[in-house]
Amino acid sequence: MNTPSEDYHALLARHDAMRLRRRILAPAGSRAGECSAKAPQAYDGTADQLLIGDSLPLVNPLEELIAELYRILFERHPYLRSLFPESMAFQQAHLAGIFRHLIGNLHRTDEMISVFEQLGRDHRKLGVRPAHFEAFEAALIEALRVRAGVRWTHELEQAWLRMLRLAVSAMVRGADEAIAEPPSWDATVTSHELRAPDLAVLRVRPHQPYAFEAGQYASLESPLLEQAWRPYYLARAPHPDGELEFHVRARGAGGVSDALVHGTREGCAVRLSAPRGALALPDHLPADLLLIASGTGWAPMKALLQRIDDERARARRVRLLLGPAGETATAGEMYDAAYLEAFRCKRPWLTVIAADTAHTRFADAGLRALNGILPPQPGAAARQHVCLALAPEAATTGGRAQAVAARLAAAGVPAEQIRHDATGVVAVTELSASTTRTGLLSA
Numbered sequence: 001m002n003t004p005s006e007d008y009h010a011l012l013a014r015h016d017a018m019r020l021r022r023r024i025l026a027p028a029g030s031r032a033g034e035c036s037a038k039a040p041q042a043y044d045g046t047a048d049q050l051l052i053g054d055s056l057p058l059v060n061p062l063e064e065l066i067a068e069l070y071r072i073l074f075e076r077h078p079y080l081r082s083l084f085p086e087s088m089a090f091q092q093a094h095l096a097g098i099f100r101h102l103i104g105n106l107h108r109t110d111e112m113i114s115v116f117e118q119l120g121r122d123h124r125k126l127g128v129r130p131a132h133f134e135a136f137e138a139a140l141i142e143a144l145r146v147r148a149g150v151r152w153t154h155e156l157e158q159a160w161l162r163m164l165r166l167a168v169s170a171m172v173r174g175a176d177e178a179i180a181e182p183p184s185w186d187a188t189v190t191s192h193e194l195r196a197p198d199l200a201v202l203r204v205r206p207h208q209p210y211a212f213e214a215g216q217y218a219s220l221e222s223p224l225l226e227q228a229w230r231p232y233y234l235a236r237a238p239h240p241d242g243e244l245e246f247h248v249r250a251r252g253a254g255g256v257s258d259a260l261v262h263g264t265r266e267g268c269a270v271r272l273s274a275p276r277g278a279l280a281l282p283d284h285l286p287a288d289l290l291l292i293a294s295g296t297g298w299a300p301m302k303a304l305l306q307r308i309d310d311e312r313a314r315a316r317r318v319r320l321l322l323g324p325a326g327e328t329a330t331a332g333e334m335y336d337a338a339y340l341e342a343f344r345c346k347r348p349w350l351t352v353i354a355a356d357t358a359h360t361r362f363a364d365a366g367l368r369a370l371n372g373i374l375p376p377q378p379g380a381a382a383r384q385h386v387c388l389a390l391a392p393e394a395a396t397t398g399g400r401a402q403a404v405a406a407r408l409a410a411a412g413v414p415a416e417q418i419r420h421d422a423t424g425v426v427a428v429t430e431l432s433a434s435t436t437r438t439g440l441l442s443a
């Protein structure tokens with residue numbers, strides 16, 4: 001006999017199957033079968049941003065507002081508790097960070113819609129459905145009323161509702177557009193090698209075909225921390241053997257990274273999310289590439305170099321600016337140096353530049369690398385393409401990828417030719433140094 005939980009998940013599976021069937025059978029160009037939730041037409045995010053900002057003193061601190069929200073949510077819908085990690089402490093702080101990010105960027109409405117569409121696609125691996133968002137909305141409104149008391153107004157409530165529905169409608173659309181894609185992939189660890197006391201290189205083999213592009217990232221879940229996910233770059237280009245490679249540095253916070261570095265061995269199981277990210281190169285590779293990475297940001301560059309190496313027919317110039325992980329590290333401490341040196345020696349098109357970020361700003365190092373690449377002629381910067389991947393552990397070495405990208409753009413490199421994952425979904429996941437889910441219902 002099935003348990004209530006098994007019946008519930010079977011119902012969700014049937015619901016998804018019916019949505020997929022309606023989507024397949026719908027006439028071309030129709031929206032049949034998709035969620036009816038839509039972003040507000042001509043939505044004025046700036047106006048609501050001002051209203052919501054004015055209301056924050058009534059409900060702050062946001063962490064306490066979120067704690068009240070979850071109390072109400074679980075009291076009304078006990079079955080939703082199983083969608084969350086056992087400890088809710090980080091969950092509450094992280095969701096408060098998500099709200100701060102949304103409120104602070106509400107005037108950039110199109111960008112927020114894109115961010116939350118991606119979150120909606122990623123939420124599928126957590127078992128989140130449109131009905132859950134309805135429950136979340138009701139709990140949030142009740143929590144706002146409780147926190148603000150008699151000072152709460154209908155005008156403020158409507159502003160919060162419009163903001164939430166903008167994000168939720170985008171998440172629902174994102175999830176619906178990905179309905180034919182598996183929500184997650186089971187995989188087995190085939191190799192686990194410690195390269196440093198806090199850093200491991202993992203090879204994993206998915207149980208089902210896993211299509212991705214060099215430069216993308218995937219979120220991983222360990223059985224040691226169920227319901228907790230963290231994104232890592234894929235450090236190997238697609239290969240016929242199907243194995244994937246990840247470079248993971250433990251953070252000492254008891255999260256997913258620590259579980260993968262210290263609690264995982266060959267033969268262990270993990271789960272993968274769908275691949276995402278902005279670093280994947282176009283089909284027709286540019287002739288001049290500058291790759292900038294620090295710490296485990298080397299992982300996507302390793303995959304990109306393998307992808308570039310596969311296209312031997314066209315001559316190109318690639319420069320790799322590689323920095324260490326933190327202020328006290330040096331460029332010579334690169335954990336994958338043997339592989340990089342063997343690769344470089346056989347590829348005359350690749351130049352490796354070491355950046356000692358313990359003594360220089362990484363953005364300045366990037367500019368110096370760019371100046372060493374460009375011939376002294378007008379318009380040279382406009383032909384340059386740049387990929388950036390600064391590891392989370394490199395946060396104090398001179399600024400995030402946005403700062404480096406801004407400096408390169410100011411030097412003449414077109415913004416559309418600078419690829420990095422410092423905005424959008426990855427930025428949302430980096431709102432805290434710890435690890436767990438990402439998004440509105442769960443982080």
